[in-house]
Amino acid sequence: QSILYLGSKDFAAVYLEQLKGSSCCDRLSCSESLQVQHNPPGRIDLILFEAGPSIALSGQSLQDLVHSLREYPTIALTSRDQEHRGIAAVRAGAQGYICIDDIDERTQRIAFDHAKQRHQLLTRLSDTDATVLSILKSINDGVIVVDRNGHVLDINPAARSILDMGPRHQPSLEWVRSFCQLAADGKTVIDHDELPLVKACRGEKFSNQTAVYRAAGQANVVLSINGQGLFDGNQDRVGGVITFRDITDIMRRTVELEKRAQYDELTLLPNRRLFT
Incomplete structure (x- = not known):
């Protein structure tokens, strides 16, 4: 070249x-x-x-x-x-x-x-999607942009912070294939066709999908994810974009509240509702 x-x-x-x-x-x-x-x-x-x-x-x-x-x-x-x-x-x-x-x-x-x-x-990119992308890159949510083949083309600073990813790290296709492949419970494997980046890459629009981001050497992060396709001026699909935020603490508090609701606060014994 x-x-x-x-x-x-x-x-x-x-x-x-x-x-x-x-x-x-x-x-x-x-x-x-x-x-x-x-x-x-x-x-x-x-x-x-x-x-x-x-x-x-x-x-x-x-x-x-x-x-x-x-x-x-x-x-x-x-x-x-x-x-x-x-x-x-x-x-x-x-x-x-x-x-x-x-x-x-x-x-x-x-x-x-x-x-x-x-x-x-x-x-x-079409003028509309170019404008959307420029706005998304400036927000506090994490943003990842992929082309139609799944190559990661852009990761905004917020996303790198949430995912604990260095500024020069360029994710591989293997990383894309394994990104958020666990449901919010941290155990259930999400079907490949339902993975956030896969759906965005094929042009599907979705919102509030919860999934776990797992990386070696760091605690699991629960994400709430939105996604959509990106199109050119002829409405041909050229890629996709996802936005996400860290809801790990929210999910943890929700689980704790649910557990507390199942036990008597004074005796710490199981609530009768557990036996009905």
């Missing part, structure tokens, strides 16, 4: 040299002007840009830069100690970010593929 890098060569010199020799890149062009030529030579499959002071020095804001590159999939380049710049770039509209001092070829390939898939979906 043909990649264009915008930014200081000194900032990413080592990374760019490694990128040239990787299987992820067939052709690499560089420009320090932070803008694409009106008639660029050859095709551009992906744009990488430096997320740093060079943007302000160019006389534009981060939002202005990302907006000017909206015709292309874009990935911000930053470093581990400045990772917040990458997060800010994604919030401004970039498809992803990479810490150039903490990346391997496999993770890089995943990031590149993700950026192109996400850009393709957002480009195809």
Whole structure:
């Protein structure tokens, strides 16, 4: 694939040299002007840009830069100690970010593929669904967007917080297939066709589905989930979106109240209703 890098060569010199020799890149062009030529030579499959002071020095804001590159999939380049710049770039509209001092070829390939898939979906969205998606991303509920093949294309900060997921973690298809596969009791396995992301991916609209999110090393989280399909201007399905909130404490209190209702508060003996 043909990649264009915008930014200081000194900032990413080592990374760019490694990128040239990787299987992820067939052709690499560089420009320090932070803008694409009106008639660029050859095709551009992906744009990488430096997320740093060079943007302000160019006389534009981060939002202005990302907006000017909206015709292309874009990935911000930053470093581990400045990772917040990458997060800010994604919030401004970039498809992803990479810490150039903490990346391997496999993770890089995943990031590149993700950026192109996400850009393709957002480009195809109908005006109505694009507006809905922009609103959903700013709410306090968790939001996950998938394409029609089930690839996760977007996870908002609230969702990452609820699911205890790091900012650079990109879920696999296996993760999608196992997401919330247990009912609210934590025991009953939900049929595959009734899984939240599966239903949203096939365009089904639903609300208030309760399910348990389970991940290694952390307590179960009970979620209340809404979902719907995403469509392009021709009403062809291009993906789906779910929103959810953590109702673990609510469910726990409900169970406790139900248990208390079954016992006498003074004697702590079972209520007579248990025997009728």
